[in-house]
Amino acid sequence: MSINRREFLKSAAWMGTAAAVAGCHLNRLGFGEGGMMQNYAFGKLKGRRIRVGFIGIGGRGTAAVHRVAMIPGVDIVALCDKDPARVEKNLKWLQDRKYPAVDKIRKYVGPEAYKDLCDFGDCDVVYCATPWALHQPVALRGLLGGKVSLVEVTAALTTEECWELVEASEKYRLPCMQLENCVYGEIELLELHLARLGKFGEIVHAEGAYIHDLREVIPSSGKFNGEAVWRYGENMVHKGNRYPTHGLVPLCQTMGINRGDRFDYLVSLENGPKNVNYEVFKREFLSDADPRKKDPPAEMGDMNTTLIKTVNGKSIMLQHDVSSPRPYSRINLISGTRGIVRDYPFQCAFEEKCFDRKAHRWFTEAEASAVRAKYMHPMWRDVSEMAKKVGGHGGMDFIMDLRWAYCLQNGLPLDMDVYDLAATSCLCELTETSVRNGSKPVQIPDFTRGNWRNVKPWGVVNIDLDKMGLTADKVSRDEGALNV
């Protein structure tokens, strides 16, 4: 702890105004009551059926209800939304499928009803898929109510909110996990597997992104009419990377961020000042009667680029662009002293020994496919066929849900803890701070308060489907599956 404070004072000296500009809480004094939650094996649900309550069952939450309904040993016991129609729709879906004990499922309706669900004693886990601004209040309330809190991305929007979750998770000894499904994507898992086999040598640099043309989703127009209007409001008033986790969390898991290394500081740059593509879209596609046509330009730039330095000297580039006509990409680039992998499309190059020049060109398609097949992550190999049948971002959504359920059922630590949530979610605020201050460096808090030095990187894990009693014939297509 004292080391952290010294580190802070030293870095604050050279960062000068930047740290002050950030206004962020760089370090807290001492661990919260209860102690560290890294590698914390939560044993209370081991060997028991797990009772889950859903909060926010719009697009994403409904898909999650469908997926979780297929997981053996997990019972959906409560549904909550501020909109009664969404609760009824999900309940009907479960009734139509003759979901066990469906008549006992509790309904919580209204904007504050999530608090009652969080206090409901016969529920172990809250699963939150509300709009962003409610993620942290719901997750925190879940912890206060004695629940494991699973929360959609981005889990918290400010550094202060992140600290509150860290301290509550520690105090109540309850896991709090950000539901970052991209950690379970094929290429992300492949990269992690390659890294653990040492194929990259030492990782020195990584790149990730959320580049997704959401011009229809954000203003809730076209086929998304009326859906997710909250996204529009968020992007109207904020700069910075408001959705950093899809590109970043998988890189963190592979690079051992919070486990042997940690973020040090970032600089963030955004084009603008106007979101040009958004304006073009409003001009072309919104009717003159649409009041949003007269809105001022969105604060958010079209492209945000953030550079992060880690304390071990590695670099990460992270991009966010949801308003340009570009093909989807999370980039997924990992570069080491012995090789490189990147995605969209998948490419790789490796040396067998130093300077054998085999990585002087990208591998041919056949060579790259051979790497992809040979080093496929065991969890992807064992579960992806079933997960693809269910659907939802190519299957990774189902693998994510199976994995947290498996961990809780077997008393294993969850793959992502509250520090992973905090280190990545806090970038919402910190990237905005940097952008609004001429891209000045902003220090990133060490939410582990030094414990990152004592923890090993995430290993190559799997799910024992036999133990779970799950076979491919027991799953069906997730009718709510989303790909946005």
Ligand SMILES: NC(=O)c1ccc[n+]([C@@H]2O[C@H](COP(=O)([O-])OP(=O)(O)OC[C@H]3O[C@@H](n4cnc5c(N)ncnc54)[C@H](O)[C@@H]3O)[C@@H](O)[C@H]2O)c1
């Ligand atoms: N991980 C992914 O791949 C992925 C994909 C899509 C969406 N998401 C995330 O999921 C979340 C939800 O997105 P969405 O597209 O489903 O949005 P949505 O607007 O379709 O759903 C949000 C739901 O929350 C409900 N809600 C709002 N306020 C509430 C309150 N006070 N109490 C209870 N319920 C409330 C709304 O009525 C709605 O049903 C967002 O955070 C989004 O970023 C993640």
